[in-house]
Amino acid sequence: MSEKVTLTIDGREIRAAAGGKLLWAALDNGIYIPNLCAVRERVRPAASCRLCFVEVEGSAAPVTACTQPVKDGLVVRTRSERVDRLVRSAFELLLSDHRLQCRECPANRSCGLQKIARERGLKLRLTRLKPLPKEAAIDESAAAFSFDRSRCVLCGRCIWVDREVAKVGAIGFTRRGLERTVTTFEDETLAESICNECGLCVHACPVGALYFKQPE
Amino acid sequence: MFSVPLPLASGEREEILKIVGDILKNHAANRENLIPILQQVQAKLGYLPGPAMEKIAAASGVPAVDLYGLATFYNQFRLHPPGKHRVNVCMGTACYMAGGRIALDSFERRLKIKEGETTPDRNFSLERVACVGCCTMAPVVVVDDKVEGRVTPTRVDGILLECGASNGAAGEAPAAENTPAGREQAEGAQRS
Ligand code: SF4
Ligand code: SF4
Ligand code: FES
Numbered sequence: 001m002s003e004k005v006t007l008t009i010d011g012r013e014i015r016a017a018a019g020g021k022l023l024w025a026a027l028d029n030g031i032y033i034p035n036l037c038a039v040r041e042r043v044r045p046a047a048s049c050r051l052c053f054v055e056v057e058g059s060a061a062p063v064t065a066c067t068q069p070v071k072d073g074l075v076v077r078t079r080s081e082r083v084d085r086l087v088r089s090a091f092e093l094l095l096s097d098h099r100l101q102c103r104e105c106p107a108n109r110s111c112g113l114q115k116i117a118r119e120r121g122l123k124l125r126l127t128r129l130k131p132l133p134k135e136a137a138i139d140e141s142a143a144a145f146s147f148d149r150s151r152c153v154l155c156g157r158c159i160w161v162d163r164e165v166a167k168v169g170a171i172g173f174t175r176r177g178l179e180r181t182v183t184t185f186e187d188e189t190l191a192e193s194i195c196n197e198c199g200l201c202v203h204a205c206p207v208g209a210l211y212f213k214q215p216e
Numbered sequence: 217m218f219s220v221p222l223p224l225a226s227g228e229r230e231e232i233l234k235i236v237g238d239i240l241k242n243h244a245a246n247r248e249n250l251i252p253i254l255q256q257v258q259a260k261l262g263y264l265p266g267p268a269m270e271k272i273a274a275a276s277g278v279p280a281v282d283l284y285g286l287a288t289f290y291n292q293f294r295l296h297p298p299g300k301h302r303v304n305v306c307m308g309t310a311c312y313m314a315g316g317r318i319a320l321d322s323f324e325r326r327l328k329i330k331e332g333e334t335t336p337d338r339n340f341s342l343e344r345v346a347c348v349g350c351c352t353m354a355p356v357v358v359v360d361d362k363v364e365g366r367v368t369p370t371r372v373d374g375i376l377l378e379c380g381a382s383n384g385a386a387g388e389a390p391a392a393e394n395t396p397a398g399r400e401q402a403e404g405a406q407r408s
Contacts, residue, residue, distance in 0.1 A: 163279070169279030169280075169281065169282075170279070170281065171281060172279060172281035172282050172284070172285050173285055174281070174284055174285040174288045174289070175285075175288045175289065176288075176289050183218075183281070183284075184281055185266075185269070185270070185279075185280040185281040185283075185284050186221055186266050186284060187218040187220075
């Protein structure tokens, strides 16, 4: 086990393993930092959701907690005007192409977006941006689960487990810009693809994009 | 939402696999080389057919969906074979403002394909390009090597007629002369 060091988050002293990432040190100590794309075991964090910003003393600009290594004497603030603005904007951008219909959503009440909204007092609706909902058929080909891209936040967690845990390589990111999407080779349905339907990606999904047909 | 690959003509798959095999002999199939390999495949075949991506995936150990990710990320890559007639609709600022989008929509409707696609008979492929350099003629369409100016929907019909459009109804097999194998045969016949 690596050496334990002391750092300060929001005025609270905590002990954590040096070299680990700040996000997990905070979460493990009951200090909330919004996040969607982070995976604890992932060696090189994707840092793509841009929700985990914090202020670190000595850094000119806010940094992403999921990439910030834990160091002795680190002084961290999870909230500041700049942090709140960054998080609010990143959050609204994610919502802008998200089909926001919580009542009909399988993730309702266990959703990562809802959690962030609750913790940070953010609205689960668009205030400044125009909605750009994604139009795509739901892939219901797998026996136990479905994939609805219109709710995907492109966090990449499903792809990470598909590669690193299931060791299959059935899904990946394709296209770019607004068309960026998670899909299979040549957009086959999951059943046609090399997906073995292990369902690990469903557990990894922080929102209602990948969901079990029968609620667990 | 997604464009579907065109079916391959008979003998095409074998040809694709042979060409990709030859290219792979000259390259270490590692992640860094994937883009150069895809570029060479496209230089030879005119596009990136599925079996080519699958073969590169098998050789490199990179999931096939990642090859597909590269092919769909970069504009330079095509997933449909080039048609006998290549229609390039200009979407540069001037053409866009002058109705380039309307010209593109007309081609899409007439040919029953989307930009980036090819009619099933492989007579027409449709693409958008950025400024071709003759903005005074906006909206501009380049068909094969011919520049057409002020392209209205009526002119779109005219252009297609001049190319002898057979409209490429869905499910129609590619005309033999429009596949790589067929073209090679035709060229061979010409040479002899
Ligand atoms: S994924 Fe979350 S925010 Fe989106 S509709 Fe479902 S419950 Fe609501
Ligand atoms: S399907 Fe779910 S886990 Fe996968 S990228 Fe989209 S939101 Fe993330
Ligand atoms: S959790 Fe840090 S950027 Fe997504």
